[in-house]
Amino acid sequence: xxxxxxxxxxxxxxxxxxxxxxxxxxxxxxxxxxxxxxxxxxxxxxxxxxxxxxxxxxxxxxxxxxxxxxxxxxxxxxxxxxxxxxxxxxxxxxxxxxxxxxxxxxxxxxxxxxxxxxxxxxxxxxxxxxxxxxxxxxxxxxxxxxxxxxxxxxxxxxxxxxxxxxxxxxxxxxxxxxxxxxxxxxxxxxxxxxxxxxxxxxxxxxxxxxxxxxxxxxxxxxxxxxxxxxxxxxxxxxxxxxxxxxxxxxxxxxxxxxxxxxxxxxxxxxxxxxxxxxxxxxxxxxxxxxxxxxxxxxxxxxxxxxxxxxxxxxxxxxxxxxxxxxxxxxxxxxxxxxxxxxxxxxxxxxxxxxxxxxxxxx
Amino acid sequence: xxxxxxxxxxxxxxxxxxxxxxxxxxxxxxxxxxxxxxxxxxxxxxxxxxxxxxxxxxxxxxxxxxxxxxxxxxxxxxxxxxxxxxxxxxxxxxxxxxxxxxxxxxxxxxxxxxxxxxxxxxxxxxxxxxxxxxxxxxxxxxxxxxxxxxxxxxxxxxxxxxxxxxxxxxxxxxxxxxxxxxxxxxxxxxxxxxxxxxxxxxxxxxxxxxxxxxxxxxxxxxxxxxxxxxxxxxxxxxxxxxxxxxxxxxxxxxxxxxxxxxxxxxxxxxxxxxxxxxxxxxxxxxxxxxxxxxxxxxxxxxxxxxxxxxxxxxxxxxxxxxxxxxxxxxxxxxxxxxxxxxxxxxxxxxxxxxxxxxxxxx
DNA sequence: TATATACATGTGCTCGAAAACAAAAATTAC
DNA sequence: GTAATTTTTGTTTTCGAGCACATGTATATA
Numbered sequence: 001x002x003x004x005x006x007x008x009x010x011x012x013x014x015x016x017x018x019x020x021x022x023x024x025x026x027x028x029x030x031x032x033x034x035x036x037x038x039x040x041x042x043x044x045x046x047x048x049x050x051x052x053x054x055x056x057x058x059x060x061x062x063x064x065x066x067x068x069x070x071x072x073x074x075x076x077x078x079x080x081x082x083x084x085x086x087x088x089x090x091x092x093x094x095x096x097x098x099x100x101x102x103x104x105x106x107x108x109x110x111x112x113x114x115x116x117x118x119x120x121x122x123x124x125x126x127x128x129x130x131x132x133x134x135x136x137x138x139x140x141x142x143x144x145x146x147x148x149x150x151x152x153x154x155x156x157x158x159x160x161x162x163x164x165x166x167x168x169x170x171x172x173x174x175x176x177x178x179x180x181x182x183x184x185x186x187x188x189x190x191x192x193x194x195x196x197x198x199x200x201x202x203x204x205x206x207x208x209x210x211x212x213x214x215x216x217x218x219x220x221x222x223x224x225x226x227x228x229x230x231x232x233x234x235x236x237x238x239x240x241x242x243x244x245x246x247x248x249x250x251x252x253x254x255x256x257x258x259x260x261x262x263x264x265x266x267x268x269x270x271x272x273x274x275x276x277x278x279x280x281x282x283x284x285x286x287x288x289x290x291x292x293x294x295x296x297x298x299x300x301x302x303x304x305x306x307x308x309x310x311x312x313x314x315x316x317x318x319x320x321x322x323x324x325x326x327x328x329x330x331x332x333x334x335x336x337x338x339x340x341x342x343x344x345x346x347x348x349x350x351x352x353x354x355x356x357x358x359x360x361x362x
Numbered sequence: 363x364x365x366x367x368x369x370x371x372x373x374x375x376x377x378x379x380x381x382x383x384x385x386x387x388x389x390x391x392x393x394x395x396x397x398x399x400x401x402x403x404x405x406x407x408x409x410x411x412x413x414x415x416x417x418x419x420x421x422x423x424x425x426x427x428x429x430x431x432x433x434x435x436x437x438x439x440x441x442x443x444x445x446x447x448x449x450x451x452x453x454x455x456x457x458x459x460x461x462x463x464x465x466x467x468x469x470x471x472x473x474x475x476x477x478x479x480x481x482x483x484x485x486x487x488x489x490x491x492x493x494x495x496x497x498x499x500x501x502x503x504x505x506x507x508x509x510x511x512x513x514x515x516x517x518x519x520x521x522x523x524x525x526x527x528x529x530x531x532x533x534x535x536x537x538x539x540x541x542x543x544x545x546x547x548x549x550x551x552x553x554x555x556x557x558x559x560x561x562x563x564x565x566x567x568x569x570x571x572x573x574x575x576x577x578x579x580x581x582x583x584x585x586x587x588x589x590x591x592x593x594x595x596x597x598x599x600x601x602x603x604x605x606x607x608x609x610x611x612x613x614x615x616x617x618x619x620x621x622x623x624x625x626x627x628x629x630x631x632x633x634x635x636x637x638x639x640x641x642x643x644x645x646x647x648x649x650x651x652x653x654x655x656x657x658x659x660x661x662x663x664x665x666x667x668x669x670x671x672x673x674x675x676x677x678x679x680x681x682x683x684x685x686x687x688x689x690x691x692x693x694x695x696x697x698x699x700x701x702x703x704x705x706x707x708x709x710x711x712x713x714x715x716x717x718x719x720x721x722x723x724x
Numbered sequence: 725t726a727t728a729t730a731c732a733t734g735t736g737c738t739c740g741a742a743a744a745c746a747a748a749a750a751t752t753a754c
Numbered sequence: 755g756t757a758a759t760t761t762t763t764g765t766t767t768t769c770g771a772g773c774a775c776a777t778g779t780a781t782a783t784a
Binding site: 053054056057177186339345347350351 | 366411414418444455536540548549699702706708709715
């Protein structure tokens, strides 16, 4: 077991003081070229690795981070990323990471603008943004760019080329559509029909839903020998059960060879709500997200697959990337897609447990 | 942003010195009951949380860990857990975690016993064990128990009730069989037949293979309405391609309604090797492990699903649990099953990337 | 040569907790 | 009541790196 190399060890071996070694390490200048070379050589030779713990302690600086997210009390989905953020905080607190949350109520642009103002004038070192509203988000990010406020995106991808853009953590919408197609394809026969169904208002403004659809469609185009017919539909208000049931029954009658449905949102359970026993048995179903209503149907074997893109981890990795960037001064990967987990009744529990166990380390 | 509470803050508020607070925190005794009560009350009131960084630095102690694994140069599988161990080390080194590796060549019981001796007499604080050989492992763990050497198991589960047993991280063999059954079931028809195929020597000594088989079988027993016939087979030496091909052709002739095969080891690729184009297309295939040979066939859509139980993470979590136990003095969960990831061509890349990204934190 | 100036190098304090050590107070023994 | 002993409490050093400040050395300018 070899002794750990400290700055002082390098200093001694190079015949200088620790102050000089420190200046070399941090490139602070004021070191004679010959000395610098000697110090670097010794560092190389002894394979010096800074003690990150001592470093963090001595740094003793506080990093101000803002997190701009929809209100988790209104939209329960956001409880999970917020949870992940808080878990990351437990690991990073002693390194000086400090997060202020900014939540805005759904579709309240005034409150939203207010949040943005506070963040822009609040002297933050970085901001974690869920850019759920396309236009507003772009506007805010432009402003961040102006004051060189570094931003990290989670959940929804926005194409940005700014210097202030650091990284995105979230889903790969297109690929999740491809995956859904492959899953359904495995369970149906040559010549069957499948449906991609959006249960959401304003689908044609939601880029990620369209990407899912595109991925789904492209799979079957690339597997044209399977001769699968694709039906694209959307339905805005599945909460009105009776009307929705009529709509679905009409679809099933129109396409008697329909054997699989892909619901692009987390609302697959609302489709199952209106399917009869016989219908549900005949049609394979794929959807998103491990929310309780979906899980009930997954356990009852009425839903075949749920695709999961760990929302807790989104928040966790969001903060972790900020930590790596600010504290460790590392380059972060610009695009970080979360795994597309294929969840079934048989492997569900591991994914539910996994969220509890993100207790890792810095 | 609230200031972090330090020991000295508590000391001041309680009207004592930081030495006294320290004694209370660490239960070192030598504190008057009344004072202890006052200090605890202040700690509670100010919600004191120790600065783990400063704590780790001051501790300045080295933990000696031994890792007993098969030689990764002989069995490439073990390269991955070892990789995970090394990644965990990068995160924990500064906390004083120090690992010595002990590798034994395959089936060399003398070398194995030698490793064990070294570990038992080497004054280690904990040992991470992959108990691949049933009898030898039990013997070693008994000896650990005698000298109160704490052990942590990875990869293969051994039922132990000792006080020295801390936790197991690894696969859930039974459940992976159930999952494989469900996957195949989704792709076949009522009345078809499926095969569970062991490609390994000494199957009936390998408890985890039998558990996989059991899980597979029980799924179909519980779904008897599907009326699926189960064929159990094993073949010891698939490397002899010609003989193996004959064997498989014979099986396929014997069971013309065979529509799915579950290979219980990572050797599914050897089955695909001997299947003709036409045969591979008709039969759905499920197996284990993201090894290159399997991945080639997965990408070529000849393998339908690979079940993955992140081997890198096994090693990583093994060390992390030791860290949590020794350094953080936390209770660790005794049984920790890794997620059973369902891997297809369409979501493969995320799982391959994921291994790179375990860079998490302490 | 004296002095200002720039640059190179060394010293010492800091972060917060741990623990050895020193001092003070309380208790016991005689 | 005093000395010896035990118990309680306070002080100081340590961990390794960061950084402000002090000191030292060489070059330029008068």
